[in-house]
Amino acid sequence: MARLILDGVEKSFHGAPVVKDLNLTIEPGEFVALLGPSGCGKSTILRMLAGFEKVSNGQIIHGDDCLSSSMRHVPTEERNFGMVFQSYALWPHMTVKENVGYPLKVQKTPTAERNKRIQDALEIVQLEEFADRLPAQLSGGQRQRVALARSLVTEPDVVLFDEPLANLDRHLRATMEETFRAFHKRTGATMVYVTHDQSEAMSLADKIAVLNKGQLVQWGTPQELYARPRNTWLANFIGRGSVLSVAAVAPSQYLNGANLHELIDQHSPDRAASSVLVRPQDIHFVSADDSALIVSVHSCIFRGERYDIELTLKDGHRLLAYSDVPMALDSQHHIRLGQAWSLEREV
Amino acid sequence: MTPSLIKRRFMDSASMDNQLRWLSIGLFVLIATISVLPSLRLLVEALSHTTFSTSSPMAEVLRSERTWIALRNSFYTSGLGTLIAVILGCGFGFVVTLTNIRGRGIWVFCFMLPMMIPPQVTALSWLQLFGPASPILNTLGIEPALGSPQPMYSAEGIALLLGIQSAPLVFLALRTQLISLPQDLLEAAQLSRASQFRIWVNIILPLCRSAIIAGAALAFVSSLGNFGIPAMLGIPAGYIVLPTLIYQKMAGFGNDMLSQVAGLSMIIALLVLAGMLLQQWLQQRSRYALLGHTAQSLSFRLKQWRLLLEILLALVLCFILVAPLFALIVSSLVPALGMPLNAETITFGAFYEMIGRQGVTVRAFENSAFLAFSSALVLMLVSLPLGYLLMRLPMRTRAVIASLIEVPYAIPGIVLAIAFILLFAKPLPFIEVSLYGTLGIIFLAYLSCFLSVCLKPVLSAMSQLDPALEEAAQLAGARPIQRLMDIILPLTAPAFFAGGLLVFLISINELTVSALLWSAGNETLGVLIFNLDESGDSVLASAIAVLVVLLVAGLMSLLSLFAPRLPKGVIPWHG
Ligand SMILES: Nc1ncnc2c1ncn2[C@@H]1O[C@H](COP(=O)(O)OP(=O)(O)OP(=O)(O)O)[C@@H](O)[C@H]1O
Numbered sequence: 028m029a030r031l032i033l034d035g036v037e038k039s040f041h042g043a044p045v046v047k048d049l050n051l052t053i054e055p056g057e058f059v060a061l062l063g064p065s066g067c068g069k070s071t072i073l074r075m076l077a078g079f080e081k082v083s084n085g086q087i088i089h090g091d092d093c094l095s096s097s098m099r100h101v102p103t104e105e106r107n108f109g110m111v112f113q114s115y116a117l118w119p120h121m122t123v124k125e126n127v128g129y130p131l132k133v134q135k136t137p138t139a140e141r142n143k144r145i146q147d148a149l150e151i152v153q154l155e156e157f158a159d160r161l162p163a164q165l166s167g168g169q170r171q172r173v174a175l176a177r178s179l180v181t182e183p184d185v186v187l188f189d190e191p192l193a194n195l196d197r198h199l200r201a202t203m204e205e206t207f208r209a210f211h212k213r214t215g216a217t218m219v220y221v222t223h224d225q226s227e228a229m230s231l232a233d234k235i236a237v238l239n240k241g242q243l244v245q246w247g248t249p250q251e252l253y254a255r256p257r258n259t260w261l262a263n264f265i266g267r268g269s270v271l272s273v274a275a276v277a278p279s280q281y282l283n284g285a286n287l288h289e290l291i292d293q294h295s296p297d298r299a300a301s302s303v304l305v306r307p308q309d310i311h312f313v314s315a316d317d318s319a320l321i322v323s324v325h326s327c328i329f330r331g332e333r334y335d336i337e338l339t340l341k342d343g344h345r346l347l348a349y350s351d352v353p354m355a356l357d358s359q360h361h362i363r364l365g366q367a368w369s370l371e372r373e374v
Numbered sequence: 375m376t377p378s379l380i381k382r383r384f385m386d387s388a389s390m391d392n393q394l395r396w397l398s399i400g401l402f403v404l405i406a407t408i409s410v411l412p413s414l415r416l417l418v419e420a421l422s423h424t425t426f427s428t429s430s431p432m433a434e435v436l437r438s439e440r441t442w443i444a445l446r447n448s449f450y451t452s453g454l455g456t457l458i459a460v461i462l463g464c465g466f467g468f469v470v471t472l473t474n475i476r477g478r479g480i481w482v483f484c485f486m487l488p489m490m491i492p493p494q495v496t497a498l499s500w501l502q503l504f505g506p507a508s509p510i511l512n513t514l515g516i517e518p519a520l521g522s523p524q525p526m527y528s529a530e531g532i533a534l535l536l537g538i539q540s541a542p543l544v545f546l547a548l549r550t551q552l553i554s555l556p557q558d559l560l561e562a563a564q565l566s567r568a569s570q571f572r573i574w575v576n577i578i579l580p581l582c583r584s585a586i587i588a589g590a591a592l593a594f595v596s597s598l599g600n601f602g603i604p605a606m607l608g609i610p611a612g613y614i615v616l617p618t619l620i621y622q623k624m625a626g627f628g629n630d631m632l633s634q635v636a637g638l639s640m641i642i643a644l645l646v647l648a649g650m651l652l653q654q655w656l657q658q659r660s661r662y663a664l665l666g667h668t669a670q671s672l673s674f675r676l677k678q679w680r681l682l683l684e685i686l687l688a689l690v691l692c693f694i695l696v697a698p699l700f701a702l703i704v705s706s707l708v709p710a711l712g713m714p715l716n717a718e719t720i721t722f723g724a725f726y727e728m729i730g731r732q733g734v735t736v737r738a739f740e741n742s743a744f745l746a747f748s749s750a751l752v753l754m755l756v757s758l759p760l761g762y763l764l765m766r767l768p769m770r771t772r773a774v775i776a777s778l779i780e781v782p783y784a785i786p787g788i789v790l791a792i793a794f795i796l797l798f799a800k801p802l803p804f805i806e807v808s809l810y811g812t813l814g815i816i817f818l819a820y821l822s823c824f825l826s827v828c829l830k831p832v833l834s835a836m837s838q839l840d841p842a843l844e845e846a847a848q849l850a851g852a853r854p855i856q857r858l859m860d861i862i863l864p865l866t867a868p869a870f871f872a873g874g875l876l877v878f879l880i881s882i883n884e885l886t887v888s889a890l891l892w893s894a895g896n897e898t899l900g901v902l903i904f905n906l907d908e909s910g911d912s913v914l915a916s917a918i919a920v921l922v923v924l925l926v927a928g929l930m931s932l933l934s935l936f937a938p939r940l941p942k943g944v945i946p947w948h949g
């Protein structure tokens with residue numbers, strides 16, 4: 028087990044930068060998610076870790092070992108990493124057992140031990156009875172579990188996942204997430220998990236690196252990201268909530284209700300302004316009083332356990348709130364804000 | 375980590391890179407030798423003697439009246455042939471692809487057959503169909519008077535056969551395009567109340583124009599380089615075209631003969647090149663990006679016309695394929711030309727003689743089988759690493775190398791043969807062995823000529839593989855050669871067999887290259903049929919030709935068996 032360090036890693040294709048100055052330190056055994064919108068360079072980072080792509084600048088260090096730098100490049104074959112692909116990448120001409128056992132065959136593991144380890148790996152993903160099937164005879168979820176078994180059979184230090192659940196339906200995703208979590212607990216391997224689905228990242232990962240346009244926006248635990256997002260882009264990207272313009276205030280602090288209402292009152296379009304994030308659970312409907320804000324209902328959508336209410340403020344800003352009861356469109360209400368988080372401006 | 379460990383790691387990665395590097399270097403040398411070197415040698419030969427004095431071989435070629443006559447004849451026969459090919463190919467293409475005609479697969483197979491039958495066999499079977507000695511006409515009792523001319527011995531006869539032989543090229547180009555035309559296009563036009571006629575003129579024809587042009591250019595170029603047909607039909611009538619002129623000059627020896635034929639081949643090569651460029655230019659001007667879904671290909675419902683159209687197709691096929699082949703079979707069963715076939719005259723004598731007594735026949739079969747088998751095998755073995763390395767190259771480099779490999783296949787066989795003669799006329803340096811006059815030189819020429827035939831299906835299969843399949847093997851720790859054997863080869867195996875079988879099919883009948891490169895004892899099947907016919911032994915020639923046609927049809931059917939497991943378009947008569 029060793030620490031994985033990305034030190035100033037950069038990558039460009041034909042002169043166009045795709046990953047810019049990336050610094051991450053991943054502790055042994057950590058489950059890390061790389062999260063970001065499509066095209067932000069997540070797969071590219073993963074492929075540099077795997078050794079499919081060389082780095083243009085900076086270095087990737089694993090323990091005491093430099094895997095990639097502009098000077099040297101340890102080929103994939105020698106990295107002892109595992110990977111689970113979005114397309115599963117199962118070899119269609121080999122049975123489940125042969126697919127899982129191939130890495131051991133390449134390493135010339137003796138047959139008896141090989142069979143035992145294949146058996147163990149299949150047991151973890153609960154596919155023992157499918158050992159002699161061909162991949163074509165399996166369902167999507169089963170295929171992905173075979174791919175998982177294959178990636179863990181050599182007990183790699185690091186397992187990489189590239190959007191492994193993107194091709195599965197919602198129900199299956201929940202089961203597979205559970206499988207991944209159990210798998211992580213059991214093997215204790217370091218995992219780097221690429222996804223563009225924030226709820227997947229939040230529910231699985233110990234730490235999340237959020238990327239935008241090739242740049243690291245924030246690096247922290249899911250709780251940190253949710254509670255203290257750095258800038259407006261991230262606030263819009265993670266969790267649900269509304270970004271409001273208020274009078275200028277220092278970034279990265281929590282504002283209580285009283286301060287917040289004051290800042291909203293002081294805000295005028297011709298003065299310097301800041302942005303704050305208001306989560307829907309911090310919006311309370313109150314009876315009319317002086318300090319409350321007056322809003323009208325713009326839309327009301329049934330979500331099962333509650334209603335999503337979109338409110339319009341006097342100045343035209345939109346706010347997302349939750350309610351247990353439906354509300355008539357265009358009806359007037361009074362609200363009070365519990366707290367808000369002040370954000371950095373996006374550069 | 376200790377320094378020694380780091381060092382070991384470093385050495386490991388260096389050795390891994392070596393595997394790929396040696397593979398690349400080896401293949402680079404191979405391609406350079408068999409693809410680029412011959413063309414370069416030809417260019418050098420043609421240019422090195424180009425002085426501006428009037429006595430240089432090139433000047434002599436250009437001054438000779440025969441050159442210009444042959445050039446004009448070549449243009450005439452190829453042009454007329456292309457016209458015939460376009461009419462036949464488009465007719466078949468539209469009917470077979472766009473309508474709900476029955477038995478589509480069989481029509482396509484039959485129409486593609488003429489392309490696969492060697493030209494000298496085609497020529498021979500048409501010769502047996504017409505003329506005073508025609509066994510069929512004799513059997514039917516309607517033979518023309520003795521001494522009346524054989525109608526096939528003429529420019530138009532040559533053009534007709536060139537047209538039939540190259541019609542499948544037009545057909546294929548058109549069919550590929552038509553298949554990709556989405557049904558929505560037609561429906562959109564129908565919704566806007568366009569008549570059937572308007573749909574044809576305003577929508578289908580403009581969208582197919584580029585494909586038809588491409589097919590026509592291919593037909594023209596391949597007719598220009600065709601040797602078998604003008605040799606069998608033109609030489610007896612004293613009608614020369616460029617390839618037969620080269621052949622006759624080669625037979626004539628004489629001073630700086632080689633430089634003269636090199637010059638002539640350069641003329642053909644330049645014409646072919648010009649044709650190719652023109653085609654590319656025209657095609658680029660009329661290329662439309664096709665939007666829409668291709669889920670369902672365009673298809674017209676024929677109602678009462680269907681049977682009529684089917685009968686028409688059958689008649690045309692009878693004329694261009696069945697009748698000549700039938701004539702060929704009849705000719706192989708009569709004791710001598712000019713006799714009718716009936717219960718008393720029927721004899722398998724020609725077949726017995728061919729197998730039993732004529733040592734040369736058996737030898738030619740052996741030679742051709744050996745050449746075809748070994749070139750198919752070698753090319754299959756080469757295609758695996760070559761395709762693999764090509765797929766790893768950046769797009770642009772890959773395109774350049776792929777077109778270099780294409781060159782020997784695109785230039786006419788007669789030109790390639792001259793290039794190989796120039797290259798190997800002298801003993802090889804260092805080892806002092808001469809390949810000239812052995813099977814070895816034909817073998818090398820085949821490798822050069824057919825590399826692209828074998829490589830194309832392999833490349834198309836490889837490009838359809840998900841790259842993650844190989845990357846997964848890389849993560850499993852497999853090195854390049856192991857990945858090639860364990861993952862890539864099994865997944866692309868059908869394409870390899872298809873490529874190898876195609877090479878076998880084409881090279882077992884090959885005439886043009888071997889006509890110039892053969893020597894006593896090293897005859898090929900193609901040369902044998904040609905020589906037998908030239909010496910007046912048409913019955914024997916027909917018997918061999920019948921076997922050749924059976925062989926071709928058999929191999930094509932064998933390939934059809936692979937078709938479901940291959941990428942679309944790998945087997946021309948499928949898809
Ligand atoms: N081999 C390549 N050559 C050129 N550009 C590339 C290459 N691979 C990726 N890119 C570009 O790099 C950028 C990032 O690609 P990447 O695949 O890493 O995105 P991603 O974050 O994984 O997106 P997605 O969520 O859609 O998979 C994209 O703009 C892409 O076009």
Ligand SMILES: [Mg+2]
Nearest residue numbers: 069070071190
């Ligand atoms: Mg991706």
